[in-house]
Amino acid sequence: MSVNNIPIEASWKLALNAEFDKPYFHELCQFLQNEKEKNKQIFPTETLVFNAFNSTPINHVKVVIIGQDPYHGIGQAHGLCFSVQHGIKPPPSLMNIYKELKNTIPDFYIPTHGCLQKWANQGVFMLNAILTVEANKPASHQKKGWEEFTNAVIQKISNENIGIIFLLWGNFAQQKSTLIDEKKHIILKAAHPSPFSAHKGFLGCHHFVKVNNILRERKERIIDWQV
DSSP states (O other), rough: OOOOOOOOOOOHHHTTHHHSSSSHHHHHHHHHHHHHHHHEEEEEEEGTHHHHHHHOOGGGOOEEEOOOOOOOOOTOOOSSTOOTTTOOOOOOOHHHHHHHHHHHHHTTOOOOOOOHHHHHHHEEEEESOOOOOOOOEETTTTTTSSHHHHHHHHHHHHHHHSSSSEEEEEHHHHHHGSSOOTSSSSSEOOSSSSSGGGTTTTTTTOOOHHHHHHHHHHTOOOOOOOO
């Protein structure tokens, strides 16, 4: 990935231009280039690293979901947190998300796939804090610059929009609340949907219902959660 040729949607490119010029981002691009030259397998593929941005322009964002690290298995990651590509078995955290939806959204049925692209196309910005990972090595791209970049993204969304609904699941995501202006935006917090914690407050949080209730009150188009 070249810093001069970031494959990102125009509104985001304009909003984040200052970040692309910073030394940390140049170092991040160099790190990724070096890994590529060592023939290391990086997920997601380069064209999908900025899928969340390319699917949801900054002025179309209604809801933000924050994840941590891309899936590191073959064919899983495609640039949207919690989501996997068609043909890949939905991971356990996503199955708990589906369970919460089935329990709270009338007529929702659990799909056989785990692709949440349809959410992104409706204004749900699904951001991992780290946007790349080496195959079969979870957290291998931590502290390479992605966290600084995605923190800037969250702040930019907070600064340039109003009334965004942030869904912060688990301690890691909830730490990002310091980047969000709570006077302008709505923050909903719950446990992480992981099997280790879903029963501690994710299941039964009614976040998907609450999002649509808020949008409905504003006379905005609600999210069709069925995928």
